[in-house]
Amino acid sequence: TRSTRPQRLLKAVQEKAMKGDPQSVISTIDYFCRHSEWAMNVGDEKGSILDSVVCEVSPTTALELGTYCGYSTVRIARLLPPGTQLITLEFNPAFAAVARQVIEYAGLHNKVCLVEGASGDMIPKMREMFGIKTFDFVFLDHWKDRYLPDIKLLEGCQLLRKGSILLADNVICPGTPEYLEYVRNSPHYKSMYYKSHLEYTKVEDGLEKSVFLG
Numbered sequence: 477t478r479s480t481r482p483q484r485l486l487k488a489v490q491e492k493a494m495k496g497d498p499q500s501v502i503s504t505i506d507y508f509c510r511h512s513e514w515a516m517n518v519g520d521e522k523g524s525i526l527d528s529v530v531c532e533v534s535p536t537t538a539l540e541l542g543t544y545c546g547y548s549t550v551r552i553a554r555l556l557p558p559g560t561q562l563i564t565l566e567f568n569p570a571f572a573a574v575a576r577q578v579i580e581y582a583g584l585h586n587k588v589c590l591v592e593g594a595s596g597d598m599i600p601k602m603r604e605m606f607g608i609k610t611f612d613f614v615f616l617d618h619w620k621d622r623y624l625p626d627i628k629l630l631e632g633c634q635l636l637r638k639g640s641i642l643l644a645d646n647v648i649c650p651g652t653p654e655y656l657e658y659v660r661n662s663p664h665y666k667s668m669y670y671k672s673h674l675e676y677t678k679v680e681d682g683l684e685k686s687v688f689l690g
């Protein structure tokens with residue numbers, strides 16, 4: 477049967493990237509998506525903004541919602557100091573299988589814990605599963621209609637603290653209107669928009685960074 481796009485993306489990584497070199501894995505995926513097949517990775521332009529926020533926060537505990545092929549997982553994990561932990565949630569077993577291999581190829585498996593399951597089910601289990609008290613940083617890049625319910629769940633489970641940073645992809649395209657309205661109008665958040673472009677295109681998109689105020 478025909479391979480899937482994530483499988484073809486993984487093949488490109490295994491054939492062209494340097495094993496153990498996260499930057500070359502990132503560059504290989506970006507090249508593949510620009511010149512072979514578009515894929516919904518956060519990409520290089522928004523990825524640089526993601527990098528700068530991760531470096532600014534330098535989180536001890538980080539959560540990613542929506543692993544897909546592991547591109548942003550590698551971007552985040554490569555910037556985390558030893559002893560820190562990135563937990564990434566993925567719902568689709570086929571995507572999770574590809575992501576595990578991409579993360580492993582980049583040599584970052586010791587910094588990443590990929591959990592297969594839906595954010596709605598897994599978020600309430602974070603404390604008991606990982607001994608997490610609160611998350612310093614959360615990257616949202618999963619189903620767009622799950623952004624709002626999932627941050628309300630994080631709040632409800634006391635997994636956010638004063639100063640926790642949320643960074644959301646695709647707030648313009650495909651768009652997350654309810655989420656945006658909430659974080660921009662809630663007294664519990666201070667939000668700012670980083671204007672950019674939809675990965676590998678000229679279409680406008682951007683990232684929304686929101687600080688939880690408690």
Ligand SMILES: O=C(NC/C=C/[C@H]1O[C@@H](Sc2ccncc2)[C@H](O)[C@@H]1O)c1cc([N+](=O)[O-])cc(O)c1O
Pocket residue numbers: 516517518541542543544545565566567568571593594595596617618619620622645646649650674675
């Ligand atoms: O749809 C988009 N992303 C949805 C991503 C979804 C990812 O997260 C889980 S769902 C899940 C994971 C965890 N918990 C619950 C559900 C899916 O299996 C997929 O791996 C998207 C679309 C475009 N675009 O241009 O159309 C551009 C983008 O950057 C995008 O992120």
Ligand SMILES: [Mg+2]
Pocket residue numbers: 516517518617645646
């Ligand atoms: Mg996205």
